Amino acid sequence: MELTVSLGPRSxxxxxxxGTANNFPATLNALFPESKFGLVTNTTIRDLYKPLxxxxxxxxxxxxxxxxxxxxxxxxETWGAIFDTFLPARFERSSVLIALGGGVVGDVxxxxxxxxxxxxxxxxxxxxxxxxxxxxxxGKTAVDHPAGKNLIGAFYQPNMVFVDTAFLATLPxxxxxxxxxxxxxxxxxxxxxxxxxxxRNHKALIKHDNAAMLEGIKRSIEIKAAVVNRDExxxxxxxxxxxxxxxxxxxxxxCFNFEGLLHGEAVWYGMACAIELGKLLKLIPVAxxxxxxxxxxxLLKPQLPSFPPVDDLYNAMFFDKKVAGGQIKFVVPAEKGxxxxxxxxxxxxxxxAMRKGMTxxxxx
Ligand SMILES: NC(=O)c1ccc[n+]([C@@H]2O[C@H](COP(=O)([O-])OP(=O)(O)OC[C@H]3O[C@@H](n4cnc5c(N)ncnc54)[C@H](O)[C@@H]3O)[C@@H](O)[C@H]2O)c1
Numbered sequence: 001m002e003l004t005v006s007l008g009p010r011s012x013x014x015x016x017x018x019g020t021a022n023n024f025p026a027t028l029n030a031l032f033p034e035s036k037f038g039l040v041t042n043t044t045i046r047d048l049y050k051p052l053x054x055x056x057x058x059x060x061x062x063x064x065x066x067x068x069x070x071x072x073x074x075x076x077e078t079w080g081a082i083f084d085t086f087l088p089a090r091f092e093r094s095s096v097l098i099a100l101g102g103g104v105v106g107d108v109x110x111x112x113x114x115x116x117x118x119x120x121x122x123x124x125x126x127x128x129x130x131x132x133x134x135x136x137x138x139g140k141t142a143v144d145h146p147a148g149k150n151l152i153g154a155f156y157q158p159n160m161v162f163v164d165t166a167f168l169a170t171l172p173x174x175x176x177x178x179x180x181x182x183x184x185x186x187x188x189x190x191x192x193x194x195x196x197x198x199x200r201n202h203k204a205l206i207k208h209d210n211a212a213m214l215e216g217i218k219r220s221i222e223i224k225a226a227v228v229n230r231d232e233x234x235x236x237x238x239x240x241x242x243x244x245x246x247x248x249x250x251x252x253x254x255c256f257n258f259e260g261l262l263h264g265e266a267v268w269y270g271m272a273c274a275i276e277l278g279k280l281l282k283l284i285p286v287a288x289x290x291x292x293x294x295x296x297x298x299l300l301k302p303q304l305p306s307f308p309p310v311d312d313l314y315n316a317m318f319f320d321k322k323v324a325g326g327q328i329k330f331v332v333p334a335e336k337g338x339x340x341x342x343x344x345x346x347x348x349x350x351x352x353a354m355r356k357g358m359t360x361x362x363x364x
Contacts, residue, residue, distance in 0.1 A: 001218065005137060005225040007157060007232060014137065014161040014221055018210055021052055021164045024125065025059035031160055032096050032121065037062050038086050040109040041100040042069040045127060048170050049100075062098075063089045067105065071258075074104050074144045076152065082112040096121040096159070102128035102175075103135035107153070110141030114156035121159045127167040129179025130264060133186075133220035134242075136161050138228045148319070149258070155233045163221075165213055177300050178264025180205060183220050185244045185271060187295060188331075188339050190223035195337035199291070202298045237341060244331045244339055245270030248354065251316035255308035268301045273357030278333035280349050281342070288336050307358055310351045317350075 003014040015027060028037065037060045039053070046053065046066050056062060065085040067078050086097070097120060099109035106124050113122035124136035142153025168176065183205070187198035197219060198205075204212035224242060231238040249270030253261060275296050278284040284292055308316075317328050327343045328350075334340050 003218065003221055003225070005157070005161075005221075006229050010139075010157045010232075012157060012159050012161065014163065014225075016163040016165075016214065016218055016221070018165045018214065020162075021125075021166060022055065024162055024164075025056055027162065028060065028096070028098075028123065028160075032094075034094075035121070036089075036091055036095040037098060038065065038089070038091060038095065039063070039098045039100060040065045040067065040082060040105060040112070042067050042105055044069045045101050045105070053100075063091075067108065069104075071104055071144070074108055074142075076143055076145075079108050079112055079115075079143050082109070083116060086116065091116065091120060093117050093120055096123055098123045098125060099136075099158075100125045100127065101131070102126065103131045106131055106135050107140070107142050107150070110139070110156055110158065111143060111153050114141055114154040119156070122156075124158045124161045126161070126163060128171055129168060129176055129217075130182050131179075132163050132165070132168075132217050133179065134182045134224065136163070137221055137224050138242075139232065157232075161221075163217060165210060165217065168208065168213070174262065176208070177206075177302075178262040178267075180300070181245075181264035181267035181271070183216050184298075185242075185267065186220050186223045187337065188244045188271070188274070188333050189227075189241045190219065190337060192335075192337040194219055194223060195291070195295075198298075199294060206300075240329065240341060241331055241339055244333075245272075245274045247317060247328060247330055248273040248313070248357065250319075251313045252308065254316040254319055255312055256305075260305060265302050268299045269358060272296060272299050272301060272359075273353050274331065274339075275333060276356040277330060277345070277350065277353035278339075280353055281332060281345070283332050283334045283340065283342075285335055291336055292333065301360055303360065310354050310358070313354055313358075314347065314351055 001016050005012050039062045097113045099106045113120050126132045126136040139155050139157035141156050142150035145151040187195045201212045245267050249266035252266040275292050330342045331339045332342045
């Protein structure tokens with residue numbers, strides 16, 4: 001199926017299907033005739049998908065750049081090395097970089113495309129669930145800096161996104177569950193229909209049911225595209241809704257020094273805390289509480305090596321990029337499928353929400 005991210009002259013198609021990777025060169029040639037193509041991927045994907053990459057290389061005449069695997073390589077150095085491959089190969093503004101991988105490959109390649117020759121085309125081929133439902137769409141590109149994650153980057157939209165859910169077959173289960181947190185979060189911001197979709201399909205999604213997955217990814221991309229359409233460069237605040245559960249999650253990640261805990265694993269806890277906050281602030285209507293309790297019981301909170309003290313978690317929240325003027329911004333659930341931005345929430349209330357949300361089983 002084909003979706004569209006509507007952004008005026010920067011609009012682009014998203015192709016979403018299963019088992020279509022062999023057709024990728026034909027799709028690409030049709031959209032970008034006569035272009036030169038470059039592929040960026042990492043060592044893990046290269047080893048897992050060598051026959052596919054060989055086929056693409058034969059059909060597209062690819063120049064290939066392989067980066068090391070891992071968030072710790074999401075750096076200016078890794079970014080700079082991309083130019084060392086493609087500039088000597090005489091890439092031009094009409095050339096197309098292909099990012100084949102998860103969010104790390106996608107973010108670094110997108111940022112390289114933004115800077116090379118002041119902007120070349122790029123295409124996202126996400127291979128993790130997180131990248132399919134979140135990072136491949138929307139045009140946020142970045143690398144990390146020792147001062148923090150994603151601090152150097154650009155808003156730069158891809159020219160096409162090609163999602164083939166067959167890539168998920170090789171994704172480690174832990175990565176799948178972590179990425180699923182980013183799909184699940186759309187229940188809180190994507191309207192009543194998405195809320196009900198998650199309630200109905202949670203079990204199928206955990207079991208990797210392909211039909212449920214395709215529908216969940218489609219809905220996620222549509223919801224994200226609509227938010228990005230209204231707030232492409234995060235100026236009106238609406239795009240911040242996509243960070244549902246993330247204020248708490250980033251604090252948890254910081255308490256673990258961004259090690260040992262996957263981002264999505266922290267987001268599961270973050271969503272639990274946000275639900276508790278919605279109840280405490282009475283933003284969730286009483287009639288909707290049982291439905292939210294159903295969602296809360298679904299959250300795939302993993303066992304943590306330890307539970308950081310609530311005071312540490314609270315202090316860690318002040319390092320979030322979304323803190324403005326010393327005020328922490330929270331995305332808090334209201335009616336089913338709708339969340340609102342809130343600031344000025346009393347410290348005690350936040351800490352109570354954290355104590356409840358951080359429990360491993362349920363939210364009692
Ligand atoms: N740009 C955005 O809007 C946005 C949004 C959310 C997250 N992000 C960024 O995304 C990154 C996280 O992305 P991620 O969760 O995809 O992590 P990742 O890119 O590190 O991928 C996770 C691991 O899975 C491996 N992998 C990828 N696809 C595979 C496959 N099909 N089979 C087997 N292994 C595979 C990778 O090599 C890696 O080891 C972070 O850097 C985050 O900042 C960006």
